[in-house]
Amino acid sequence: MTRSVALSRDLLLVTGGAGFIGSNIARAAAEDGYRVVVADWLEDGPKWRNISDIPLHDVIRPETINDFVEKEGGRLAAVVHMGAISATTERDADKIVARNIRATLDLWDLCAQKALGLIFASSAATYGDGTSGFRDSEAGADLAALAPLNPYGWSKLFVDRRIMADIAEGRPRPPQFAGLRFFNVYGPGEAHKGDMRSVVHKIYPNAEAGESVTLFKSHDPRYTDGGQLRDFVYVGDCVEVVRWLLESPDVSGIFNVGTGEARSFADLATAVFTALGKEPNITYVDMPESLQKAYQYFTQADVSKLRAAGFTRPFTSLEDGVSAYVNRHLKPRNTAG
DSSP: HHHHOOGOOOOOEETTTTSHHHHHHHHHHHTTTTTEEEEETTTTTTGGGGTTSSOOEEEEEEHHHHHHHHGGGEEEEEEEOOOSOOTTOOOOOHHHHHIIHHHHHHHHHHHHHTTEEEEEEEEEGGGSSSSOOOOOOHHHHHHHHHSSSSHHHHHHHHHHHHHHHHHHHOOOOSSSSEEEEEEEEESOOGGGGGSSSSSHHHHHHHHTOOOOOEEEEETTSSOOTOOOEOOEEEHHHHEEEEEEETTTTTTOOOESOOOOEEEEEEHHHHHHHTTTTTEEEEEEEEOHHHHTTTTOOBBOOOHHHHHTTTTOOOOOHHHHHHHHHIIIIIHHHHHTT
């Protein structure tokens, strides 16, 4: 569906726009009539392929973002900030501070000055082991109670807390802000992510060949092997939330983005085999000890706040999402060689 975009403010800046979620947002925004500017480092890997089919207005380097916003602020419709270190395994906290915290807060201040809406990526990693639940409360005490398990999750919570403190204390803010706590996202555009790819992408080659796929055993007696639960959300649903926010400038807040339904890794693997028309063939192996210490056995988005804000579109079921990913993207790519 084509959105009407005011000609005077038809530019949309998407940081991390060649990445997984960012490239899907950039593609949809271009379809909707925006002149999309992507900010990203492409380097020497396959990431450029994520944007090779998108009619972009421009591509800029991330270190020029602030200058770009200063220069083009009057023509920007909004900033969609997906750029960050997304690896939960990254241990260089200084790098995380620079790219996840400092870059986001600089954009926050700049968007406040330029009266630009800012939609940015938070993460379900802010919830840590889930002991405090998965409710996207903006209250200071609730945010303070969260305990992320890694520097990545900490960086996302840091930004959420700082932004909500600005709001509570009446400091300058963008006219619209939305922090999106993405749960376990899967779908096209993730091939460059290495070990951070979804399980769907990791197991697809073996499943397609009719071979056994490997999942971790459970080291918690409450869960069977493969019974560890996650809220798996199709990337197309994440795009639809961003599209809705761009069309709903009066909506602001921190929002969970997930299906609201936890499913097991065994369900996920079975869905891949089913999409390929094959019988499930799953082998379970021990989880590395280093991972056992900080492993989430259950995540499930509470999406009631997103629904109450007006997002009514149904989320894609696990089976339908995996089928779409396998048959529209992974299979055709293999056929093409």
